[in-house]
Amino acid sequence: MSKQLIIGDIHGCYDELQALLDLVGPSEADEIICVGDLFDRGPKPYQVHQFFTTHPNTHAIMGNHERKHLRASQGKTAPALSQIITRWQLDEHYKAVLAYIETMPLYIDLPDATIVHAFWEPGVPLAEQREHVLVGVKSGEEYLYDKYERPWYELYDGDKPLIVGHRDYTGVMKSMIYQDRVYGIDSRCVYGGALTGLLLPDFRLFSVPARKAHWFKIRDRYVKNGM
Numbered sequence: 001m002s003k004q005l006i007i008g009d010i011h012g013c014y015d016e017l018q019a020l021l022d023l024v025g026p027s028e029a030d031e032i033i034c035v036g037d038l039f040d041r042g043p044k045p046y047q048v049h050q051f052f053t054t055h056p057n058t059h060a061i062m063g064n065h066e067r068k069h070l071r072a073s074q075g076k077t078a079p080a081l082s083q084i085i086t087r088w089q090l091d092e093h094y095k096a097v098l099a100y101i102e103t104m105p106l107y108i109d110l111p112d113a114t115i116v117h118a119f120w121e122p123g124v125p126l127a128e129q130r131e132h133v134l135v136g137v138k139s140g141e142e143y144l145y146d147k148y149e150r151p152w153y154e155l156y157d158g159d160k161p162l163i164v165g166h167r168d169y170t171g172v173m174k175s176m177i178y179q180d181r182v183y184g185i186d187s188r189c190v191y192g193g194a195l196t197g198l199l200l201p202d203f204r205l206f207s208v209p210a211r212k213a214h215w216f217k218i219r220d221r222y223v224k225n226g227m
């Protein structure tokens with residue numbers, strides 16, 4: 001039977017992605033699914049894009065960083081620093097990455113789990129969840145907190161376990177499991193934490209340490225050089 005490896009926010013951390021794949025050792029038939037935020041802030045967005053566009057059985061969900069790229073490219077918002085740096089890193093490949101981002105779904109619903117980038121609103125079917133909630137836009141997070149005044153994951157009411165990225169719920173760059181119902185697997189690789197994978201159908205966690213606190217180095221280099 002084929003398995004699914006769900007991977008947390010990669011943020012351009014291609015070397016750690018490879019290390020995680022070496023550790024887990026998925027077969028050709030296994031699916032590899034990232035929860036989103038694939039490119040921004042890390043050192044190797046192009047290699048991550050190549051991986052997801054050339055390997056069979058790979059999928060990625062739209063994260064708030066992908067949404068920002070789309071909206072900036074459509075003139076709806078100004079790109080933030082992390083998008084400006086990613087554009088500069090990708091250079092002539094940026095268009096192809098944007099085209100890939102346009103194909104990314106807001107969620108993936110597997111037999112054993114539902115996967116979204118960020119949040120969930122109780123009482124709302126998956127297909128009717130608000131985009132800014134699923135993707136993790138600030139306004140989506142504020143909307144949930146104003147309406148429910150509790151951490152959203154305590155109210156999760158979907159019919160199978162939910163897997164998300166986007167936030168470090170532990171505060172110590174580790175994954176969170178809430179009542180075997182919500183799996184938060186963003187362990188902050190690009191800030192020097194770890195890259196986490198969750199292997200289904202067994203819900204087994206794997207993790208590899210970040211090689212560096214990539215984002216701080218990249219940001220400082222970019223700002224210093226004025227590029």
Ligand SMILES: [Mn+2]
Pocket residue numbers: 009037063064065117136165166167
């Ligand atoms: Mn995110």
